[in-house]
Structures are given as C-alpha cells and as structure tokens.
Amino acid sequence: xxxxxxxxxxxxxxxxxxxxxxxxxxxxxxxxxxxxxxxxxxxxxxxxxxxxxxxxxxxxxxxxxxxxxxxxxxxxxxxxxxxxxxxxxxxxxxxxxxxxxxxxxxxxxxxxxxxxxxxxxxxxxxxxxxxxxxxxxxxxxxxxxxxxxxxxxxxxxxxxxxxxxxxxxxxxxxxxxxxxxxxxxxxxxxxxxxxxxxxxxxxxxxxxxxxxxxxxxxxxxxxxxxxxxxxxxxxxxxxxxxxxxxxxxxxxxxxxxxxxxxxxxxxxxxxxxxxxxxxxxxxxxxxxxxxxxxxxxxxxxxxxxx
Amino acid sequence: xxxxxxxxxxxxxxxxxxxxxxxxxxxxxxxxxxxxxxxxxxxxxxxxxxxxxxxxxxxxxxxxxxxxxxxxxxxxxxxxxxxxxxxxxxxxxxxxxxxxxxxxxxxxxxxxxxxxxxxxxxxxxxxxxxxxxxxxxxxxxxxxxxxxxxxxxxxxxxxxxxxxxxxxxxxxxxxxxxxxxxxxxxxxxxxxxxxxxxxxxxxxxxxxxxxxxxxxxxxxxxxxxxxxxxxxxxxxxxxxxxxxxxxxxxxxxxxxxxxxxxxxxxxxxxxxxxxxxxxxxxxxxxxxxxxxxxxxxxxxxxxxxxxxxxxxxxxxxxxxxxxxxxxxxxxxxxxxxxxxxxxxxxxxxxxxxxxxxxxxxxxxxxxxxxxxxxxxxxxxxxxxxxxxxxxxxxxxxxxx
Numbered sequence: 001x002x003x004x005x006x007x008x009x010x011x012x013x014x015x016x017x018x019x020x021x022x023x024x025x026x027x028x029x030x031x032x033x034x035x036x037x038x039x040x041x042x043x044x045x046x047x048x049x050x051x052x053x054x055x056x057x058x059x060x061x062x063x064x065x066x067x068x069x070x071x072x073x074x075x076x077x078x079x080x081x082x083x084x085x086x087x088x089x090x091x092x093x094x095x096x097x098x099x100x101x102x103x104x105x106x107x108x109x110x111x112x113x114x115x116x117x118x119x120x121x122x123x124x125x126x127x128x129x130x131x132x133x134x135x136x137x138x139x140x141x142x143x144x145x146x147x148x149x150x151x152x153x154x155x156x157x158x159x160x161x162x163x164x165x166x167x168x169x170x171x172x173x174x175x176x177x178x179x180x181x182x183x184x185x186x187x188x189x190x191x192x193x194x195x196x197x198x199x200x201x202x203x204x205x206x207x208x209x210x211x212x213x214x215x216x217x218x219x220x221x222x223x224x225x226x227x228x229x230x231x232x233x234x235x236x237x238x239x240x241x242x243x244x245x246x247x248x249x250x251x252x253x254x255x256x257x258x259x260x261x262x263x264x265x266x267x268x269x270x271x272x273x274x275x276x277x278x279x280x281x282x283x284x285x286x287x288x289x290x291x292x293x294x295x296x297x298x299x300x301x302x303x304x305x306x
Numbered sequence: 307x308x309x310x311x312x313x314x315x316x317x318x319x320x321x322x323x324x325x326x327x328x329x330x331x332x333x334x335x336x337x338x339x340x341x342x343x344x345x346x347x348x349x350x351x352x353x354x355x356x357x358x359x360x361x362x363x364x365x366x367x368x369x370x371x372x373x374x375x376x377x378x379x380x381x382x383x384x385x386x387x388x389x390x391x392x393x394x395x396x397x398x399x400x401x402x403x404x405x406x407x408x409x410x411x412x413x414x415x416x417x418x419x420x421x422x423x424x425x426x427x428x429x430x431x432x433x434x435x436x437x438x439x440x441x442x443x444x445x446x447x448x449x450x451x452x453x454x455x456x457x458x459x460x461x462x463x464x465x466x467x468x469x470x471x472x473x474x475x476x477x478x479x480x481x482x483x484x485x486x487x488x489x490x491x492x493x494x495x496x497x498x499x500x501x502x503x504x505x506x507x508x509x510x511x512x513x514x515x516x517x518x519x520x521x522x523x524x525x526x527x528x529x530x531x532x533x534x535x536x537x538x539x540x541x542x543x544x545x546x547x548x549x550x551x552x553x554x555x556x557x558x559x560x561x562x563x564x565x566x567x568x569x570x571x572x573x574x575x576x577x578x579x580x581x582x583x584x585x586x587x588x589x590x591x592x593x594x595x596x597x598x599x600x601x602x603x604x605x606x607x608x609x610x611x612x613x614x615x616x617x618x619x620x621x622x623x624x625x626x627x628x629x630x631x632x633x634x635x636x637x638x639x640x641x642x643x644x645x646x647x648x649x650x651x652x653x654x655x656x657x658x659x660x661x662x663x664x665x666x667x668x669x670x671x672x673x674x675x676x677x678x679x680x681x682x683x684x685x686x687x688x689x690x691x692x693x694x695x696x697x698x699x700x701x702x703x704x705x706x
C-alpha cells in the first residue's frame with residue numbers, strides 16, 4: 001500500500017483538515033503543517049471541549065496512519081506508558097526450564113527477558129515501524145500527570161528512543177507524529193514546551209462554529225443552528241465560571257434535534273441548560289429572565305443580520 | 307539568493323531580540339527554528355508569515371498578545387523598533403552597583419551560616435532550657451512591626467535559614483518499599499533469577515510520597531504593609547526549598563509573582579516582585595482578588611493536593627456574600643486552606659470584623675504569623691497534620 005503523502009503546503013493542510021470534517025482556521029493549519037514538515041511534536045493547549053484531541057484523530061484518519069493514544073493520569077508510570085514484562089508467561093517459562101532441568105542460569109535469564117515476554121505500551125508501540133507510515137502518537141491531557149513523567153517524556157520526544165534495561169535501546173527509524181494536549185490545569189514545564197510547536201486552541205468565532213455544527217450535526221434545521229451558535233457565543237461573553245466549549249455546543253444541538261425543536265424558546269433553553277453549563281453556580285446565575293433577555297438579544301441580532 | 311536570505315536572518319534575529327525585550331523568553335534555538343520554519347513553510351502572505359513565527363516563538367497563551375503587538379510594530383515600522391532595541395541595549399547589561407550589595411549579602415550569610423544548622427525542634431528546646439534573654443530569643447518573639455532596621459536584617463537571615471521539613475502526600479505512583487503491601491513482580495523475578503529461579507524472594511511496592519504544591523496568596527494592602535516584606539522573604543525561602551510554590555500578591559488586584567520570586571538572590575527576587583506589582587500598600591479587595599484567583603488560576607495551580615496559604619488580616623471593608631462565596635469555593639478546591647493572620651498576635655483578638663467572620667468558617671486552620679517563632683511553628687505545621695488548637699472548627703465545637 002503506498003504511503004499517503006504529507007501535505008505540501010499550508011493550503012493543502014487546510015484542505016486535509018476540511019476533508020476530514022475538521023473546520024480549522026489558518027493559524028492551526030500553519031502550525032500543523034510546520035509540525036509535520038519539521039518533525040516536531042505539536043503542543044495544543046486550550047479549554048476543555050475545543051477539539052484538541054480531535055485534531056490528532058483527524059490527522060491519523062486523513063493520513064491513514066495508526067493512532068496511538070496515551071491518556072495521562074496521576075500516577076502514570078513506565079509500566080503502563082512504555083512497557084511491562086509479561087510476568088505470568090515468564091513464571092511459566094521458568095517453571096518449564098526447571099522441569100526440563102535446564103540449570104543454566106544465564107540462559108534462563110536471557111530467554112525470560114527477551115522480546116517475546118515484553119508487553120508494549122503506547123510509547124514503545126509508537127516507535128515501532130508501521131507499514132502505513134509512522135503512527136500518530138497522541139499524548140492526551142499531559143497536565144494530569146506529574147513532573148517526573150514530563151521529564152521522562154522530554155527524553156523520548158528529543159531522540160524518539162526508549163531504553164529497556166534488560167533488552168537495550170529501541171529507536172524509531174521514522175519518528176511518529178506527536179500531538180500533546182493540555183487543559184492547563186497545571187503549567188507544563190518550559191523545557192518540554194520548548195521542544196514542541198505551541199498552539200492555543202481557542203473558542204471558534206460564530207462563522208466557524210456554524211460550519212463545525214453543520215458538519216457534525218447534519219440534520220439540524222438552518223434556523224436552529226444559527227440560533228444555537230449565536231446563543232452559545234453570547235453565553236461565552238457572560239461572566240461564567242466555565243464557558244461552554246464546542247463539544248457542549250454540539251451536544252446541545254444534538255439534544256435539541258432529538259427533542260424535535262425547530263427554534264429556541266426560553267423554556268426549552270432553561271430545561272436543557274445542563275447540557276451547556278456544568279457548574280451549578282453558572283446555572284443558577286442564568287435564571288429564566290436572564291435566559292429570556294439573552295435569547296431576545298440573540299434573535300434580534302440574527303434578524304438584523306438577515 | 308544569499309543576500310536576501312542574510313537579510314531575513316538578520317531581521318528575525320532583531321525580531322527575536324525585540325520579543326525578548328518585551329518579556330517573551332526566546333532562546334537562540336528558537337531563532338534557528340524560525341529560520342527553518344520560514345524556509346519550509348514557503349510563506350506567501352503576511353498572515354502565514356505571522357502564524358509561522360507565532361508557532362515557533364510563542365510557548366504560552368499569555369504571550370500571544372505581546373507577540374502580536376511586537377509583530378505589528380516591528381514589521382510596519384522597522385526603523386522604530388531598531389532604535390528601541392539600540393536604546394534598550396545598555397540597560398540589559400548587568401549594572402555594576404547591583405552586584406556589590408548582593409555579593410556583600412552573601413558574604414554576610416557565609417559568615418553567619420555556621421551559627422545555625424539546628425532544626426527548629428532543637429532551637430525550641432534550648433529556648434525553654436536556658437530562660438536567659440538572648441538577642442536571638444528577643445528576636446524570636448518580637449513582632450515584625452516593632453523591629454528596627456537592624457533587627458529586620460537579622461530576621462531576614464533567620465528566615466533564610468529556616469529549614470523546611472518536607473510535608474508529604476501519598477501519590478498514586480509506586481516505589482520499592484520494604485513495608486509495602488503490593489508485590490513488585492519485576493524485582494521479585496530479578497531477585498529470583500539470581501538463585502536460578504529456585505527461591506522466590508518477595509519484593510514489595512508501597513505508595514510513593516511527595517511534597518504537595520504550595521500556593522500563597524499574600525495581602526499587600528496598607529494595613530499589612532509592616533509585614534509584607536518579611537513575608538515575601540519567607541515565601542522566597544519556601545520557594546527556594548521547594549519546587550512547586552506559586553505566589554500571588556493582592557491588594558486591589560491579583561498579581562502572579564511566582565517567576566519573579568524564583569530568583570536565587572532574595573533581594574533581587576523582591577525587587578523583581580515589586581516591579582511587577584502596581585498596588586502596593588493600597589486598599590484591600592479580598593473578595594474580588596479571590597474571585598480573580600478562583601476564576602483564572604485555581605484550576606491551573608490547585609492540582610495534586612495543593613496547600614493554600616492565605617496571608618491577610620481579613621480586614622475587608624465591603625464584606626458581603628461574594629466574599630463568603632469565593633472563600634468557600636477556594637476552600638472546596640484545595641486540600642488544605644491555612645489562614646495566616648498577623649492580627650492574631652493580640653490576645654484579645656476577636657473575630658469581630660465582618661471580613662474575619664466571613665472567612666473563618668471556611669478555613670481549615672487559622673494561625674498567627676507576626677514573629678519568627680510563629681513562622682517556625684508554621685513551617686512545622688506545613689510538614690505535619692493540622693494542629694488541633696488552630697483548627698477553627700474545634701474552637702467552635704468547644705463553645706457549643
């Protein structure tokens with residue numbers, strides 16, 4: 001199978017994203033193109049639900065590469081991120097060696113710590129050659145793990161190699177495409193950021209959000225989609241603890257289509273507010289009258305725009 | 307071909323310098339990256355040029371604004387920024403007058419360093435046993451507000467010498483441990499291999515412990531002015547000893563000075579702090595400052611079991627529901643909230659001020675911090691379980 005080529009220009013990158021139903025802006029296409037061309041990891045930071053993870057998924061899909069995902073969490077260690085030995089199988093191998101009276105200690109040790117008994121975790125998998133080309137390695141929510149892991153990652157991302165003490169060093173012939181995401185619940189150290197190309201993924205503007213909505217929720221009535229986007233955009237200007245992300249917009253639009261709503265009205269909005277806002281304080285702040293005022297404003301703006 | 311490329315390199319170099327002057331940390335590596343990026347991107351439009359440089363030079367969301375302004379100025383009127391750089395060059399050189407006092411301070415420190423290598427426990431025992439009034443002892447009990455300049459200097463030294471015993475929390479990561487409860491199969495197998503697999507020598511894993519991050523919120527309003535400088539020294543000492551300390555100053559607005567305070571030399575660190583802050587010794591708006599913290603920073607710095615030190619006298623003029631709401635949210639988003647109040651030095655201190663009454667129900671611990679002794683106590687408190695006597699809830703229970 002021939003390798004799908006990497007995009008040759010910024011415009012081609014933009015097309016690539018568009019073909020995979022990802023409505024990105026030019027700044028994202030630029031940084032993505034550079035990351036692919038320069039072989040640098042891409043560091044994406046932004047609020048939850050703005051489509052950071054989606055970029056990696058789209059990339060793997062559009063380029064036909066394997067997606068290897070490493071979800072970070074507190075307490076992530078080498079055995080779940082890089083490799084682990086298959087202890088059960090090793091035990092059996094040792095028992096068999098005993099039963100066959102193979103007393104040669106060196107040989108037993110050599111056999112037991114061979115590639116056959118190695119369980120490869122995401123980071124090691126990403127270094128392996130792949131027929132479809134170097135895979136896309138997604139290191140998701142790196143801010144959830146601790147500094148120690150970050151320091152380890154520094155080494156992996158610099159040389160794309162991992163050392164297994166019992167086996168030796170595994171080095172990637174072709175480095176994977178690395179996408180690192182962070183929700184900024186913790187500042188990631190500058191040393192790691194320095195090695196990456198940085199991009200802040202913000203909330204989209206109304207025009208782009210409308211495009212995203214129509215691409216992701218195809219069956220949505222035109223009027224409703226405009227109202228939904230305008231309402232969410234207005235909501236982001238309010239003084240909320242957590243503004244709704246694009247994921248929430250899509251969820252909400254999905255919920256509204258399920259409910260067969262054709263146009264927004266205050267009662268429906270109040271009833272479904274839980275899809276958009278995830279903090280009780282924010283929901284109480286947006287009481288019935290506030291929702292109505294906001295909705296009237298949105299509707300009159302839309303009418304003026306027509 | 308060579309000539310225009312040379313011009314480009316030169317321009318990027320100047321632009322990088324301009325960014326550095328504006329406060330974006332741009333290393334020489336980034337300049338090389340920028341040149342590489344520009345050569346591979348085959349930039350056609352001004353926009354692409356902008357985003358290409360942005361991708362390489364900006365590593366933090368906050369810097370986007372600075373970058374944008376620098377870019378607009380630099381590539382519209384380049385002569386202007388060149389002049390600007392030229393005029394700024396001498397000031398970036400290290401000034402000789404600054405070096406001398408810093409050095410002198412260090413020599414002084416070196417002279418005194420032999421005096422105190424003891425841990426806080428030991429010094430306390432000695433204080434009790436001797437009962438003679440030495441200078442040091444007076445210093446231990448003296449209120450910071452009543453100290454002379456010389457005493458303050460001595461206090462600073464003492465603060466710098468405070469040994470921080472390390473507070474530890476369990477993480478979910480595992481480490482080899484003799485008293486652990488999980489079998490470390492990897493090490494067990496390795497050990498068994500040594501005996502040819504005949505003997506199984508069990509090795510264990512236990513939870514790894516690590517110091518939690520500290521977040522300090524320091525009130526720098528007028529009513530606290532006698533204390534702020536020494537507290538800053540204290541926070542500098544804490545920052546020096548621990549990796550993860552975030553410091554915020556607030557009067558009427560909130561300022562993050564963590565980077566400034568991280569400099570090695572305490573005097574330089576404090577100077578950098580003051581340069582960052584616009585509202586020294588003004589009024590206090592605790593509620594709005596806490597609100598700003600909760601909204602912008604809490605989700606970024608209060609992870610991994612952070613301890614919050616709230617250093618304020620709690621004298622808020624307009625204490626209302628917002629203060630209660632914000633302090634409650636702060637309390638719910640951290641592991642331990644310690645309120646350090648210099649006013650607690652007065653024996654007759656009663657929670658009569660409205661601000662104090664509002665904050666009190668939401669803190670885990672209320673402690674005095676007005677002299678070296680209380681500071682030493684605090685250091686010990688940071689390393690252990692909360693002290694019963696300082697628990698505001700136990701105070702309430704005793705009354706009931």
